[in-house]
Amino acid sequence: MSLNFLENFSKIPVEQWVGDLTDWITDTFEFFFEPIKEHLGNFIDWMSETLQLVNPVIFILLIALLAFFATGKRFGLAIFAVIGLMFIENQELWAHLMDTFSLVITASLISVIIGVPFGIWMAKSGIVQAIVTPILDFMQTMPAFVYLIPAVAFFGIGMVPGVFASVIFAVPPTVRFTNLGIRQVSTELIEASDAFGTTGVQKLFKVQLPMAKKTIMAGINQTVMLALSMVVIASMIGAEGLGQKVIEAVQRNNVGLGFVAGISIVILAIIIDRFTQSLNTQKGD
Numbered sequence: 355m356s357l358n359f360l361e362n363f364s365k366i367p368v369e370q371w372v373g374d375l376t377d378w379i380t381d382t383f384e385f386f387f388e389p390i391k392e393h394l395g396n397f398i399d400w401m402s403e404t405l406q407l408v409n410p411v412i413f414i415l416l417i418a419l420l421a422f423f424a425t426g427k428r429f430g431l432a433i434f435a436v437i438g439l440m441f442i443e444n445q446e447l448w449a450h451l452m453d454t455f456s457l458v459i460t461a462s463l464i465s466v467i468i469g470v471p472f473g474i475w476m477a478k479s480g481i482v483q484a485i486v487t488p489i490l491d492f493m494q495t496m497p498a499f500v501y502l503i504p505a506v507a508f509f510g511i512g513m514v515p516g517v518f519a520s521v522i523f524a525v526p527p528t529v530r531f532t533n534l535g536i537r538q539v540s541t542e543l544i545e546a547s548d549a550f551g552t553t554g555v556q557k558l559f560k561v562q563l564p565m566a567k568k569t570i571m572a573g574i575n576q577t578v579m580l581a582l583s584m585v586v587i588a589s590m591i592g593a594e595g596l597g598q599k600v601i602e603a604v605q606r607n608n609v610g611l612g613f614v615a616g617i618s619i620v621i622l623a624i625i626i627d628r629f630t631q632s633l634n635t636q637k638g639d
Contacts, residue, residue: 391512417439418435421632450595454619462581465577469525469532473529498584502519511591513588527576532570535567538566571630596619599612
């Protein structure tokens with residue numbers, strides 16, 4: 355008798371099942387995916403083109419000004435933003451920067467719009483939390499490259515599937531931190547609001563969300579950074595931007611181009627990260 359009793363069992367056709375399910379979803383919900391692809395694609399193109407209409411010098415000065423006030427009238431981030439963005443413009447990557455910025459902003463906005471309500475729902479229901487938590491674990495542990503497959507199947511090639519993959523990868527922190535922030539609101543405050551006869555909606559918007567704002571903003575910061583981390587991966591399915599230049603550098607074995615595009619992504623990441631952290635500090639104080 356074989357010691358490996360598993361040899362007696364035939365292979366479970368999970369691969370075939372998932373493939374068939376994906377094909378069925380693609381065909382059945384084509385009426386849903388096509389409008390999203392068209393309208394979301396048009397929105398991203400419009401945003402990128404609009405940003406590119408702004409003179410780079412004016413854009414850089416506006417970002418520096420916003421950074422100056424967001425950090426409590428400190429010059430550090432503003433100076434870094436000016437130097438970093440001027441470097442990107444000097445390397446003739448400004449148009450690619452705007453494409454990347456449009457993708458990140460779109461994916462982040464969609465992630466927040468989806469994530470915050472789900473986080474609130476989880477905080478209000480233990481059953482929902484028990485169901486959603488393993489789904490979030492799955493979304494965060496699955497290799498990011500895997501998300502490109504259904505993205506292409508549903509939306510084809512281009513910026514829209516890049517946004518779709520980025521949203522799946524980036525939305526969990528906003529959901530988790532929103533849930534955590536609301537659950538950490540002290541019971542004394544909840545009991546006091548109940549004593550004053552507040553409704554559930556009033557308690558949510560006047561007590562729980564304001565008290566959880568700092569935690570929620572921390573989750574949004576992580577979501578934005580994860581969306582930015584998907585830039586290069588999304589470029590593998592046709593998303594334009596700085597990630598496209600990285601892929602081009604890899605294909606051509608061009609170390610110089612890869613370094614310039616990579617450092618441009620790092621500059622953008624630092625600016626966005628410090629900016630959102632500063633907003634959180636200002637709002638949370």
